[in-house]
Amino acid sequence: MTVLVMNALAAPLVEGRLPAGIEPRYFRHTDELMDLAPEAEIGWFDLHDKGDMAEAIRRAGKLRWLNSIYAGVDGFPLDIMAQRGVTFTNGAGINAITIAEYVVMGMLSIAKGYREVVRAQDRHEWLMDSPGKMELAGSRALLLGYGAIGQKVAHLLRAFDVEVTVVRRTPGEGVLTPDAWRARLGEFDWVILAVPATGETDGMIGAAELAAMKPSATLVNVARGSVVDQPQLVAALAEKRIGAAFLDVTTPEPLPQDHPLWSLPNAHVTMHLSGRAQDRMFQRSVQRFLGNMPRFLAGEPLTHVVDLERGY
Helix, strand or coil: CEEEEEEHHHHHHHCCCCCCCEEEEEECCHHHHHHHHHHCCEEECCCCCHHHHHHHHHHCCCCCEEECCCCCCCCCCHHHHHHHCCEEECCCCCCHHHHHHHHHHHHHHHHHCHHHHHHHHHCCCCCCCCCCCCCCCCCEEEEECCCHHHHHHHHHHHHCCCEEEEECCCCCCCEECCCCCHHHHHHCCEEEECCCCCCCCCCCECHHHHHHCCCCCEEEECCCHHHECHHHHHHHHHCCCCCEEEECCCCCCCCCCCCHHHCCCCEEECCCCHHHCCCCHHHHHHHHHHHHHHHHHCCCCCCCECCCCCCC
8 A cells, every 4th residue: 555645634635536555644733744744655745834844755754756736846855855766746837827817917907007996996086087007908028937827827918919028948939048038128018927936046136137127117926035136126116216016925925014015106915815816726736636646656757747956
């Protein structure tokens, strides 16, 4: 029997659907996970605290396959998994639809000044003109990160007649290579970040990049707070050197109540809710997990495997 250790909350979604030869053991809280982890050959250790998940992975000396609903793998002990030969499958793409919809929502909200419309309704005030007059059609977006989320964002934006330029290593039409996008920043109305959090992307938007953007441009971040130099962003927003920022992610999270981003009129903070604005996440994750199960038992390659060296 192959021991599977996973959260008891997912038990109703997998019971009766696991193949023969799998022995599920469910944890209901962190202490139970720590006790069960050393016996796990297959692990689905998801918790809210990635630090506790990392500790469980360290204890799981028999682990051969780790599955997670998380798309970002920052905070996981990738070096330990690589040393032990663990296959790591993540949640890349699970939330791509809802995150891409959030990007479009944010862009439309800023373009039309919708936040001011809502506030006018709260005041029972009938506006005589729109606080935002920008149309998405004909605007230009630079998209950094072309995984499942980036691809879905590009697909939706093109339906709005946004001219989308993608940053990726493979050259092509509508593509800028990683060594070329910084010199072109001033051409875009929207700079959208959907990159993984790695050493390469840490602080990729800093003072120089913000200075190169159009004064009217909006920075959209659905990646990680770490990819932006946040103090430099606060300064650029406060001094109105860029138009706005739509930030689903910040550093730290939760954002302290006295942080200036809360009060800046051109900062839109959405509390890392983009991936949660839907009710199909667990169903999609379980379906993917169960689809990989027979492949694992047969010794075949799994889908959505993390490159432990690259970190995504």
